[in-house]
Amino acid sequence: PQVQSSTKAKAPHAExxxxxxxxxxxxxxxxxxxxxxxxxxxxxELRQFGAGIFLWENGLRVLEKTGAAADVFANSVQPPVYETRFQHKTVSKETFGPIRWRTMTRQNLYSAVLEAARRAGVEIVVNSEVVSADPEGAIQLASGEVLKADLVLGADGVGSKVRDSLGFKQTRTKSRDGITRLLVPRKKAELGPGEWDNVIDFWNLEPRVLRILYVPCDEKNLYVAFMAPREDTQGSRVPLDGDLWAENFPELRPVIEEAAKLAGRYDGYETTVLEKWTTGKVALIGDAANAMCPALAQGAGCGMMNAYSLAVAVSGAQDLEKALRDWQERERPTTDRCQERSAYFAASRSMSKGNQFTPTMLETAMYDVTGSRG
Ligand code: FAD
Ligand code: 5PR
Incomplete structure (x- = not known):
């Protein structure tokens, strides 16, 4: 099973x-x-559902290598501070020193990543569902077609068929909270005086557990995430119960009124941990391998780092399967720790205390996957 020997003159191929x-x-x-x-x-269609997203130093560095960074920087912002309010009082205003962080709409990030792929000459096929994979190096499509490859990647998200067709052992854990994420107009004038360019994480544990994460993405778009426990049927309802949210967060009424007009979807937090990320010529990356709670805003960041380091690891490798195993061993501990920390924050709700982005918690954000090996 060697890339080199099977493809002497031909370039190696990935599906x-x-x-x-x-x-x-x-x-x-x-x-x-x-x-x-x-x-x-x-x-x-090639598009992303969902609202806004954070990227940190670690993910931005990968985008610089793949050629997507210029578009991302042009269509995102670095907010002045990450502010946390507990029961309506500011408890921290965090900045991250030299660590870059940007907020943007998911659509803007997606367009940048898609255009970079097109510029690089990646072939993309829509309406093409992969139903299973073979560790010997093949995928099967819903149409029945079988395609061979030197490398197969399952990047098919939290419900991965590549993963499940191969019976990877997995543990899935649901957290007690979840969130409805929406994109609304900024409404800066209506919000009145205040530091409305900040990211503001509004936490109330009393009289009930409700949280709003307020995230400016650019001059026009505001990403707002409404967190409530799964068991709170009123808090987790979509479309949002505008009166409930406005009563609990009167300072955000104009934004809540906009959000309540939208359909929305409530997603419970979930963590997936696999025993292995790779078997034979198949590897799993992103949410297929390690879906995580969003507290540290690192799901896409970790996924893109692992995608990049995998490409570096297999390119020019004499033994592809060994290269995949070595890649897993090298990169996995960082992702595992990020998942554990994110799950801890989801379980403890302790981000409400503020000042939680300690150097330990920022380990992933600071991780440079592109440096020594890129
Ligand atoms: P996906 O984005 O799920 O993409 C999978 C793709 O595969 C989709 O296009 C899907 O249609 C396609 N597909 C699925 N099955 C098949 C199949 N069988 N055949 C062919 N195609 C298939 N991450 C961050 O970095 N920062 C954040 O701020 C952040 N906030 C988050 C907030 C919440 C509430 C949640 C739940 C997650 C958040 N994340 C964040 C995580 C981030 O959204 C995910 O980690 C990231 O989107 C995963 O990317 P992916 O490409 O692995 O999977
Ligand atoms: N951070 C981000 C986020 O989108 C969410 C959380 C933290 C960027 C929710 O979607 O902890 O819920 C969170």
């Missing part, structure tokens, strides 16, 4: 399931290293 941030990042990084790459997306 990838899932054209999310992670699959496209892997595709671009492989293509940049001489692979031919085909990405299968089951949806008819």
């Amino acid at each position: 990838i399931a899932g054209a999310g941030y992670v699959g496209l990042t892997a595709a671009t990084a492989l293509r940049q290293r001489g692979w031919t790459v085909r990405v299968h997306e089951k949806s008819p």
Whole structure:
């Protein structure tokens, strides 16, 4: 099973399931290293659902390597501070020193990552669902077609069919809270005086557990996330119960009124931990391998880092399967710790205390996956 021997004159070839941030990042990084790459997306359209997203130093560095950074920087902001309010009082205003962090709409991040993949010459096929994978190096599509490859990547998200078709052992843990994420107009004038360019994490544990994460993405778009326990049927209802939220967060009434007009979807927090990320010529990356709670805003960041380091690891490797195992061993501890910390914050709700972005908690944000090996 050696890439070199089976493809002497020909470039090695990868088939990838899932054209999310992670699959496209892997595709671009492989293509940049001489692979031919085909990405299968089951949806008819290339677009991202959801509202806003944070990226930190670790993810931004990967985007610099794949050529997506310029578009991301042009369509995102670095807010002045990450402010935390507990029961309506500011308890911390965190900045992260030299660590860059940006907030943006998911659509803007996705367009940047997609364009970078196209510029690199990645082939993307829509309406193409991968139903299973073979560790010997093949995928099967819903159409019945079987495609061979030197490398198969499952980047098909939290419900990964690549993963489940191969019976990877997994533990899935649901947290007690969840969130409805929406994109609304900024409404800065209506909000009145205040530091409305900050990210503001509004936490109330009394009289009931409700939280609003307020995230400016650019001049027009505001990402707002409404957290409530799963068992709170009123708090987790979509469309939002505007009166409930406005009573509990009167300072955000104009934004809440906009949010209550939208359909929305409530997502419970979940963590997936696999025994292994790789078998034979198949590897899993992103949410397929390590879905995490969002507290540290690192799901996409970790996924893109692992996509990038995998591409570096397999390119030019004499023994691809060994390269994948070594990659897993090297990169996994960082992701595991990030998952554990994110799950801890979800369980303890202790981000409400403020000042939680300690150097330990920022380990992932500071991790440079592109440096020594890139
Ligand atoms: P996905 O984005 O799920 O992409 C998978 C793609 O594969 C999709 O396009 C899907 O249609 C396609 N697909 C699925 N099955 C198949 C199949 N069988 N065949 C072909 N295609 C298929 N991360 C951050 O870094 N920062 C944040 O601020 C942040 N906030 C978050 C907030 C919440 C509430 C949640 C739940 C997550 C958050 N994340 C954040 C995590 C981030 O959204 C995910 O980690 C990231 O989107 C995972 O990317 P992915 O490419 O692995 O999977
Ligand atoms: N951080 C971010 C986020 O989107 C969420 C959380 C933390 C960027 C929720 O979606 O802890 O819920 C969180």
